[in-house]
Amino acid sequence: MEKVIIVKNLVKKFESFVANDNLTFDVFRGEIFGFLGANGAGKTTAMKILCGLSQPTSGELSVAGFDVYKQQDKIKANIGYMSQKFSLYEDLTVFENIQFYAGIYGLSNKEIDERALKLIEKLGMQAMRKKLVASLPLGWRQKLSFSIAIIHKPQIVFLDEPTGGVDPITRRQFWDLIYEAANDGITIFVTTHYMDEAEYCNRVSIMVDGRIEALDSPLNLKKQFNAENMNDVFIQLARKSKNKE
Amino acid sequence: MVKVENLTKTYDKGSIKALKNINLSVEKGELFGLIGPDGAGKTSLFRILTSLLIPDSGTAQIMNYDCVKDYKEIRKITGYMPGKFSLYQDLSVEENLTFFASVFGTSVEENYYLIKDIYTQIEPFKKRLAGKLSGGMKQKLALSCALIHKPEILILDEPTTGVDAVSRKEFWDMLKKLKKEGITILVSTPYMDEASLCDRIALIQNGEILSVNEPQNIINQFNRKLFAIRASNMYQLMQDLKRFENLNTVFLFGQFVHFTSNNREILESDIYSFLELNNHSDIFIQEIEPTIEDCFMEFAKVENSFEKH
Numbered sequence: 001m002e003k004v005i006i007v008k009n010l011v012k013k014f015e016s017f018v019a020n021d022n023l024t025f026d027v028f029r030g031e032i033f034g035f036l037g038a039n040g041a042g043k044t045t046a047m048k049i050l051c052g053l054s055q056p057t058s059g060e061l062s063v064a065g066f067d068v069y070k071q072q073d074k075i076k077a078n079i080g081y082m083s084q085k086f087s088l089y090e091d092l093t094v095f096e097n098i099q100f101y102a103g104i105y106g107l108s109n110k111e112i113d114e115r116a117l118k119l120i121e122k123l124g125m126q127a128m129r130k131k132l133v134a135s136l137p138l139g140w141r142q143k144l145s146f147s148i149a150i151i152h153k154p155q156i157v158f159l160d161e162p163t164g165g166v167d168p169i170t171r172r173q174f175w176d177l178i179y180e181a182a183n184d185g186i187t188i189f190v191t192t193h194y195m196d197e198a199e200y201c202n203r204v205s206i207m208v209d210g211r212i213e214a215l216d217s218p219l220n221l222k223k224q225f226n227a228e229n230m231n232d233v234f235i236q237l238a239r240k241s242k243n244k245e
Numbered sequence: 246m247v248k249v250e251n252l253t254k255t256y257d258k259g260s261i262k263a264l265k266n267i268n269l270s271v272e273k274g275e276l277f278g279l280i281g282p283d284g285a286g287k288t289s290l291f292r293i294l295t296s297l298l299i300p301d302s303g304t305a306q307i308m309n310y311d312c313v314k315d316y317k318e319i320r321k322i323t324g325y326m327p328g329k330f331s332l333y334q335d336l337s338v339e340e341n342l343t344f345f346a347s348v349f350g351t352s353v354e355e356n357y358y359l360i361k362d363i364y365t366q367i368e369p370f371k372k373r374l375a376g377k378l379s380g381g382m383k384q385k386l387a388l389s390c391a392l393i394h395k396p397e398i399l400i401l402d403e404p405t406t407g408v409d410a411v412s413r414k415e416f417w418d419m420l421k422k423l424k425k426e427g428i429t430i431l432v433s434t435p436y437m438d439e440a441s442l443c444d445r446i447a448l449i450q451n452g453e454i455l456s457v458n459e460p461q462n463i464i465n466q467f468n469r470k471l472f473a474i475r476a477s478n479m480y481q482l483m484q485d486l487k488r489f490e491n492l493n494t495v496f497l498f499g500q501f502v503h504f505t506s507n508n509r510e511i512l513e514s515d516i517y518s519f520l521e522l523n524n525h526s527d528i529f530i531q532e533i534e535p536t537i538e539d540c541f542m543e544f545a546k547v548e549n550s551f552e553k554h
Contacts, residue, residue: 038412039380241411
């Protein structure tokens, strides 16, 4: 299988604090990779580095075929990103948001119009296209935000707690979109606090105190930890940390 | 303890209906959960109960005090932890606690026994500014501050949102201990799996209460056969099941797909033959008891279809 993210001995320090302590892992093209860990385990730090927003202290990393030290701009052009906290411009309409992001990623006007129409139709948002994003329910906003994050057909999309607070039905519709994107060959790199969503991933890594303590398919992790579900696996691992704050 | 009657709240000149004619009662000593997604109306309800928001119509009472007229009494008997961290970030841990105690005319010493278990975990950092604490520690401090005047009822707005699974479990253990002290607890959460930790729950969506009951009774209200299904290709499994005759719902659910049919007599073997016909392998099918999340989705669906008719 082709590796789309390669991380070797990643270390990130903030003064004396080691946020990422020698991480090594690969992500394969087209897979749904769950990146889990307790609050403060170092997930956000690692994700920022992978997105080309922060430089590692040491280690060898390549994302979408580009080097994280020297080719951050190339990385940014070849990935998509969405988070729960910030996704769309609330005072722009649905259509304007699509235009804006597609424009930033350098799509031509013709491409923008084509893809915008397709996207709006796929999400069933025709009636909402001229509405301000601020007026959309959270669930719609998150579905739109995800679709916009992949509008430039990136190799990888990073999702940072994309479904926090979203109602259970919409949460599942959201995962339908994720599966579909993965099926189209986009690699999904996702963090979540919902342990049932960990089960939807092809492979899952679990970080504890800056280190990856486990990495495998949900099925194998459950076997390895003799656990009924991913929640049990997570709790067994994250308990180890117990707070050195 | 809490009595809510025909409560309605709208925003933006009535265009946004946050609460639609809500009725609810909570007994003394109960651990009561308000369960629903963002935008369901949980925060509006809590802000009315804590006298921070005035309803359009209807009444809300706590211990027979009216949440509008008797706001001074209401504020004495309620402890409120808002969803957003709202302590003074530029005061230290210790200063925040002392401040809240003095505002309520009490002292930290007087009710220390109530917060001891929680506060001792953050006491080593009592000189640190509240704004510099980690998420878990902020939460413990906020809970300590909400408790320091020994309220009759504790109202917690999504205390576990965005919190990892381990810290969530710890938080619920703390709530169980507080319940033993006789404090009534009203807590909201978007995590359906926390429902089973409450004595009673209300499922809420779009400003309406879908159901109020003990968790097990809510599960008993689910009146369809529910099947957990797995096969080697989960994506294809979902796609194919969506075409199943008499389909009611098919939802991803952890390592399984949860499936219900409008045909109440349906058998595992019916589904099995359909999947075999569609070339699925490693098929696993089992009829299971629904979870609260299954119930929520089923009730929410019925509710939505009423709206359309």
